[in-house]
Amino acid sequence: MAKIRAFESLVKKYAHLADFVVVYIEETHPLELGHVKGNYEISSHENLEQRLAAAQILADEVSLQNCPIVADTMDDATNILYGAMPERLYIIRDHKIVYQGNRGPFLYDLKEMEQNLVRLLDQPEAVITNANDEDNGKEEQ
Incomplete structure (x- = not known):
């Protein structure tokens, strides 16, 4: 996550009110493509052990x-279901997506997500969505 430090601050601020999880999906910038220099040297995952090792690199970093x-x-069930590539932010309540941010790392907005989270915490019955996405409100699988 390009904005991992800002996300980390959000987690610290609201961990007592909400649950957070990061799902590591397929590698966006695998080493063999060579299109991003100075990135972690992670190749495309050929098996679950490699994917878990890559997720551990993230866990060790933050x-x-x-x-x-x-x-x-x-x-890639989660990635496909949530349209997560390369990264995406969601708020899920009672097994239903109530907020879907735009695709990251450049189009999603952590402030927008935080505002929606605060609104949802203040008004528990509210369903808050990002008006920029047409596929909100789908059931979590």
């Missing part, structure tokens, strides 16, 4: 206390 880092399955 201290996301109260926020587990998990890995997607090798069939």
Whole structure:
């Protein structure tokens, strides 16, 4: 996550009110493509062990206390279901997506997500969505 430090601050601020999780999906900038210099040297994952090792690199880099880092399955089920590539922010309540941010790292807005989270915490019955996305409100799988 390009904005991992800002996300880390958000987790620290709201961990007592909400649960957070990071799902590590397929590698966006695999080493073999050579299109990003100075990035971590992570190749495309050929098996779950490699994906878990890559997720561990992220876990070692940041201290996301109260926020587990998990890995997607090798069939990329989470990535496909949530349109997560390369990264995406969601708020899920009662098994329903109530906020879907734009695709990251350049189009999503952590401030917008925080505002929606605060509004949801103040008004628990509210369903808050990002008006820029047409596929909000779908059931979490």
